[in-house]
Amino acid sequence: MTTTDPYATTRDTTEGKVFTVTGQDWDSVVAGLGEEPEERVVVNMGPQHPSTHGVLRLILELDGENVTEARCGIGYLHTGIEKNMEFRSWVQGVTFVTRMDYLSPFYNEAAYCLAVERLLGIEDEIPDKANVMRVLLMELNRISSHLVCIATGGMEIGALTVMTIGFREREKTLDLFELITGLRMNHAFIRPGGVAQDLPPGALDKIREYITWMNRHLKEYAELCNANPIFKARLQNVGYLDLAGCMALGISGPTVRSTGYALDLRKSQPYCGYETYDFDVPTWDSSDSYGRFRVRLQEMHESLKIVEQCADRLEKMEGQPVMVADKKIGWPSQLAVGADGMGNSLDHIKHIMGESMEALIHHFKLVTEGFRVPAGQAYVAIESPRGELGAHVVSDGGTKPYRVHFRDPSFANLQAMPIMCEGGQVADVIVAVASLDPVMGGVDR
Amino acid sequence: MSDSQPENLPATSAAGDAQTPEAEVIEQREGMFGVRGTGDTSGFGGLRRQVALPGSTPKPYGSWFDGAVDRLEGLAADGAIEKVVVDRGELTLHIKRENLVDVCRHLRDDEALRFEFCSGVSGVHYPEETGRELHAVYHFLSITHNRRIRLEVSAPDADPHIPSIVSVYPANDWHERETWDFFGIIFDGHPALTRIQMPDDWPGHPQRKDYPLGGIDVEYKGAVIPPPDTRRSYN
Numbered sequence: 001m002t003t004t005d006p007y008a009t010t011r012d013t014t015e016g017k018v019f020t021v022t023g024q025d026w027d028s029v030v031a032g033l034g035e036e037p038e039e040r041v042v043v044n045m046g047p048q049h050p051s052t053h054g055v056l057r058l059i060l061e062l063d064g065e066n067v068t069e070a071r072c073g074i075g076y077l078h079t080g081i082e083k084n085m086e087f088r089s090w091v092q093g094v095t096f097v098t099r100m101d102y103l104s105p106f107y108n109e110a111a112y113c114l115a116v117e118r119l120l121g122i123e124d125e126i127p128d129k130a131n132v133m134r135v136l137l138m139e140l141n142r143i144s145s146h147l148v149c150i151a152t153g154g155m156e157i158g159a160l161t162v163m164t165i166g167f168r169e170r171e172k173t174l175d176l177f178e179l180i181t182g183l184r185m186n187h188a189f190i191r192p193g194g195v196a197q198d199l200p201p202g203a204l205d206k207i208r209e210y211i212t213w214m215n216r217h218l219k220e221y222a223e224l225c226n227a228n229p230i231f232k233a234r235l236q237n238v239g240y241l242d243l244a245g246c247m248a249l250g251i252s253g254p255t256v257r258s259t260g261y262a263l264d265l266r267k268s269q270p271y272c273g274y275e276t277y278d279f280d281v282p283t284w285d286s287s288d289s290y291g292r293f294r295v296r297l298q299e300m301h302e303s304l305k306i307v308e309q310c311a312d313r314l315e316k317m318e319g320q321p322v323m324v325a326d327k328k329i330g331w332p333s334q335l336a337v338g339a340d341g342m343g344n345s346l347d348h349i350k351h352i353m354g355e356s357m358e359a360l361i362h363h364f365k366l367v368t369e370g371f372r373v374p375a376g377q378a379y380v381a382i383e384s385p386r387g388e389l390g391a392h393v394v395s396d397g398g399t400k401p402y403r404v405h406f407r408d409p410s411f412a413n414l415q416a417m418p419i420m421c422e423g424g425q426v427a428d429v430i431v432a433v434a435s436l437d438p439v440m441g442g443v444d445r
Numbered sequence: 446m447s448d449s450q451p452e453n454l455p456a457t458s459a460a461g462d463a464q465t466p467e468a469e470v471i472e473q474r475e476g477m478f479g480v481r482g483t484g485d486t487s488g489f490g491g492l493r494r495q496v497a498l499p500g501s502t503p504k505p506y507g508s509w510f511d512g513a514v515d516r517l518e519g520l521a522a523d524g525a526i527e528k529v530v531v532d533r534g535e536l537t538l539h540i541k542r543e544n545l546v547d548v549c550r551h552l553r554d555d556e557a558l559r560f561e562f563c564s565g566v567s568g569v570h571y572p573e574e575t576g577r578e579l580h581a582v583y584h585f586l587s588i589t590h591n592r593r594i595r596l597e598v599s600a601p602d603a604d605p606h607i608p609s610i611v612s613v614y615p616a617n618d619w620h621e622r623e624t625w626d627f628f629g630i631i632f633d634g635h636p637a638l639t640r641i642q643m644p645d646d647w648p649g650h651p652q653r654k655d656y657p658l659g660g661i662d663v664e665y666k667g668a669v670i671p672p673p674d675t676r677r678s679y680n
Contacts, residue, residue: 074641074642075640075641075642075643075644078642078643080651080658082627082652083651083652083658084658084673086658087658087673087674087676087678088673118533118534119533121533247561247562248614248615248616249615249616250562250563250564250565250614250615250616250617251616252562263588268588268591269591269593369679375468375496375497375498375499376498376499376532376533377498377532377535377537377569377582377595378533378535379535379564379584379593379595381564381584381586381593388562388564388586390564390565390584392567392582392584394569396472396496396498397494397496397497398679398680399678399679400678400679402569403567403569403570403652405567405568405582407564407565407567407584407620411619411620411623412564412565412616412619412620414619415615415616415618415619444642445642
């Protein structure tokens with residue numbers, strides 16, 4: 001039946017017989033193996049496979065159903081963002097980094113902006129309101145990112161309800177992002193010096209509604225999964241990695257917290273004013289996929305607590321600035337909602353086009369040339385939903401970054417895939433990879 | 446500051462504080478907008494700009510830096526630490542490449558240092574810094590002491606070898622492969638130094654400064670927009 005399928009052919013190579021499997025053609029593969037099939041099979045899983053979280057390629061050496069050796073092949077989503085940034089201004093860089101790890105765009109933006117701000121020497125001058133808005137967006141983003149992790153992880157083991165409710169809640173979060181930043185993803189909202197725009201009218205009410213909604217619905221995940229015997233059977237003792245392994249392999253985030261160690265940069269090296277918020281760092285002590293699931297679940301509740309505190313603070317901050325006062329850094333124009341949706345503020349256009357020639361020159365210089373950043377280098381690490389997200393930013397004193405490197409936690413964490421999977425079964429590979437929550441946009445950049 | 450100092454440097458950075466190290470000039474740039482070899486009527490050709498990175502910092506470094514540097518100087522071989530730079534509250538140690546693995550082992554194992562966590566390596570290419578064109582920049586986190594440190598190692602373009610620290614920090618495996626892939630730094634002793642992001646048969650190392658960004662002209666309503674790396678830009 002599949003002999004005529006052009007995408008599922010058999011060919012002989014120096015390494016042995018190679019089968020291309022597209023699904024529902026296992027009979028032909030088994031038949032093709034001949035009378036005495038070799039037990040050892042090398043399976044190339046991905047890069048186009050729904051359960052490898054994007055274009056991740058897993059190379060598995062199987063003995064029957066057991067994985068004897070596992071390796072990752074990455075690079076299928078390499079977009080050259082780091083190189084591209086060297087040809088754009090410092091502010092334009094935000095537009096690039098937000099596209100790296102596309103499930104946690106605000107963290108990429110925040111890490112990059114904090115590094116640029118350190119180079120500029122304006123870390124202490126960021127307005128309070130900008131910091132609160134950054135924390136608000138980052139914590140909302142942590143919830144939406146963990147929801148995708150739990151939802152897709154559930155889908156991969158057949159728990160489809162977890163997927164449907166996960167994406168329902170994520171949609172609520174993205175609605176908030178759209179309201180605040182204008183975009184559901186790839187926001188480029190956090191800018192060097194603050195954030196792009198103030199909260200729109202009515203945003204606080206929407207945030208309150210969201211908190212009420214989430215408080216009601218976040219419980220469902222625990223009710224569906226925590227004591228579910230099938231869920232536990234698939235996750236418990238799968239993808240085991242203890243603290244020593246995490247330290248050796250540079251693993252951070254929920255994976256290290258599932259070993260019982262509360263490593264969280266928000267607590268140990270606070271940034272954006274995290275030291276002033278009341279929240280806990282959840283841990284679990286099983287070092288397995290189930291522990292990572294429980295840590296993520298609990299973290300969403302903690303993030304919601306922070307979101308609530310942000311909303312309380314923002315209520316008292318109406319009218320405060322969201323960008324540094326230094327006019328040589330802050331973007332000159334402000335956006336406003338026009339008849340056609342988003343647009344430049346008409347007041348600003350009136351000012352530069354009709355009232356002040358200097359303002360027009362200033363606007364033009366800052367938008368086309370941008371600001372210069374004093375030479376030097378900075379490394380800023382923040383706690384993204386996946387662990388330590390570091391931005392190493394080098395300036396030569398010019399209007400463009402000289403070099404930007406992101407230490408993406410997905411990239412570092414994926415190194416643990418072989419140690420988690422070898423010796424287990426094929427089905428456990430899916431669970432173990434899902435528990436690491438790699439996002440290929442961040443891995444490959 | 447010289448008169449060629451650009452006027453759009455933010456005012457906040459101009460004030461020099463006691464800890465700001467002496468700048469080290471690595472490059473001189475002339476002109477503007479990448480215009481070369483044409484009759485200059487604009488005056489831009491007369492612009493001069495020095496590229497100067499923060500240079501060596503004299504003692505005392507302040508904070509916990511003195512204790513850590515003294516400790517490491519005592520443990521590592523003489524002259525292993527070429528330069529200490531304290532800039533913007535971050536400690537950078539420039540290490541001789543032959544001493545790198547030894548220094549890393551002390552960083553990880555010594556009780557007073559204890560940098561357990563390696564955040565990877567990042568390459569930086571300075572084509573004008575003759576003899577030190579390729580830099581490998583390592584970041585470490587000490588969870589015990591809650592500190593960060595940066596090691597910087599340089600290698601000449603003609604001999605791009607730096608020892609691998611995978612034997613000390615296995616976490617650096619993929620990071621070194623990435624830096625090899627993008628900068629062509631050969632990490633000696635790495636278990637399998639192969640390309641990781643680019644295809645296996647890719648020629649060249651894309652994130653070097655002499656490697657073009659690529660791209661094609663885009664035509665829109667009769668006007669042609671060149672790719673970003675060939676557009677006019679500020680030096």
